[in-house]
Amino acid sequence: MDNLIKIDKKTVLERFHPIDKYTHKGIQGHALIVGGSYGKIGAPLLSAKACLKSGAGLVTAYIPQCGYDILQTGIPEVMVETDDYPTHITAITTEANIRAVGLGIGMGQHQETQQAVFHFLKLNTLPLVLDADGINIMSENKEWLEFLPAQTIVTPHRKELERLIGLWDDEADKMKKVISFSETYDLVVVLKGAPTRIVYKNNVFENTTGNQSLATAGSGDVLTGIITGLLAQSYDPDAAAIVGVYIHGLTADLALPELGYHAFVASDIIANLGKAFSTLYE
Numbered sequence: 001m002d003n004l005i006k007i008d009k010k011t012v013l014e015r016f017h018p019i020d021k022y023t024h025k026g027i028q029g030h031a032l033i034v035g036g037s038y039g040k041i042g043a044p045l046l047s048a049k050a051c052l053k054s055g056a057g058l059v060t061a062y063i064p065q066c067g068y069d070i071l072q073t074g075i076p077e078v079m080v081e082t083d084d085y086p087t088h089i090t091a092i093t094t095e096a097n098i099r100a101v102g103l104g105i106g107m108g109q110h111q112e113t114q115q116a117v118f119h120f121l122k123l124n125t126l127p128l129v130l131d132a133d134g135i136n137i138m139s140e141n142k143e144w145l146e147f148l149p150a151q152t153i154v155t156p157h158r159k160e161l162e163r164l165i166g167l168w169d170d171e172a173d174k175m176k177k178v179i180s181f182s183e184t185y186d187l188v189v190v191l192k193g194a195p196t197r198i199v200y201k202n203n204v205f206e207n208t209t210g211n212q213s214l215a216t217a218g219s220g221d222v223l224t225g226i227i228t229g230l231l232a233q234s235y236d237p238d239a240a241a242i243v244g245v246y247i248h249g250l251t252a253d254l255a256l257p258e259l260g261y262h263a264f265v266a267s268d269i270i271a272n273l274g275k276a277f278s279t280l281y282e
């Protein structure tokens with residue numbers, strides 16, 4: 001592919017914003033993570049934690065009631081707003097001062113949740129990351145794609161991509177379809193996999209970090225949190241996606257000597273975020 005740009009340390013440093021000595025949490029930005037359902041509260045927990053540990057100044061998680069104690073205990077630094085319903089999301093309310101939203105992880109696709117997404121999208125103008133059930137709900141209601149703000153980031157894995165754009169013949173056909181989809185709706189498409197590729201405006205970026213340790217539950221939920229955290233820090237959406245996938249993959253490379261391929265879990269991505277970001281200051 002002739003327009004392919006490798007995401008290496010140099011590409012990332014061209015887009016990375018070191019944290020200013022005199023910043024404060026207001027400047028670092030307030031992110032909102034929306035997701036979770038009964039049995040899948042771990043997804044917004046992992047995502048919100050990763051978001052905060054990627055430099056966002058404040059993080060609020062919007063979850064169903066059943067996740068309240070889990071979130072507050074699992075990560076006390078994150079603020080929590082709960083839906084009126086116990087097991088799934090039925091409305092999505094955003095507070096003032098939110099700068100970026102990550103939506104869909106562990107959320108399920110209940111009919112009431114789909115309606116909540118519809119009403120949210122009709123009013124929302126904030127930068128947005130859509131993952132997991134956020135993507136699946138758009139696949140069920142393709143006419144809602146029109147409501148996505150310009151440069152919304154979507155982060156499908158292979159199966160989610162298939163639901164969103166339909167089947168492709170081969171790799172070249174897939175890339176052609178994704179480029180056309182990205183242009184039609186002005187989306188930054190993060191094609192998660194080995195390797196992860198990012199498609200935006202006819203540019204294709206390919207990540208150089210990461211390994212098979214990332215094939216573990218919740219690793220995509222963590223990526224959504226990282227990218228949303230960068231968006232809240234006012235990164236351009238394509239830059240947030242590029243820096244986010246590089247740092248996410250790097251955590252697995254840094255952890256490899258200690259954890260190997262088997263014992264690495266999504267929480268280890270979060271545990272290694274500090275080391276990964278620190279390499280950008282060397």
Ligand SMILES: NC(=O)C1=CN([C@@H]2O[C@H](COP(=O)(O)OP(=O)(O)OC[C@H]3O[C@@H](n4cnc5c(N)ncnc54)[C@H](O)[C@@H]3O)[C@@H](O)[C@H]2O)[C@@H](O)CC1
Nearest residue numbers: 040041042043105106107108132133157158159217218221
């Ligand atoms: N602890 C938690 O709360 C977790 C919640 N999760 C949530 O569970 C929901 C379902 O997500 P899933 O992705 O598991 O379900 P999906 O049904 O969307 O995707 C999984 C299916 O896709 C297939 N597949 C094919 N190629 C794939 C690829 N490259 N990567 C991943 N899968 C591929 C798998 O074999 C499987 O059949 C989402 O809302 C997600 O956020 C998961 O992230 C797991 C952890």
Ligand SMILES: Nc1ncnc2c1ncn2[C@@H]1O[C@H](COP(=O)(O)OP(=O)(O)O)[C@@H](O)[C@H]1O
Nearest residue numbers: 157192193194211212214215217218219220221
């Ligand atoms: N073999 C692999 N090599 C590199 N990265 C991988 C591999 N398998 C999975 N990943 C990464 O792990 C993440 C998995 O995301 P996803 O399937 O959404 O997980 P989940 O929904 O469980 O959170 C993606 O960022 C993907 O690129």
Ligand SMILES: [Mg+2]
Nearest residue numbers: 132157220221
């Ligand atoms: Mg996922």
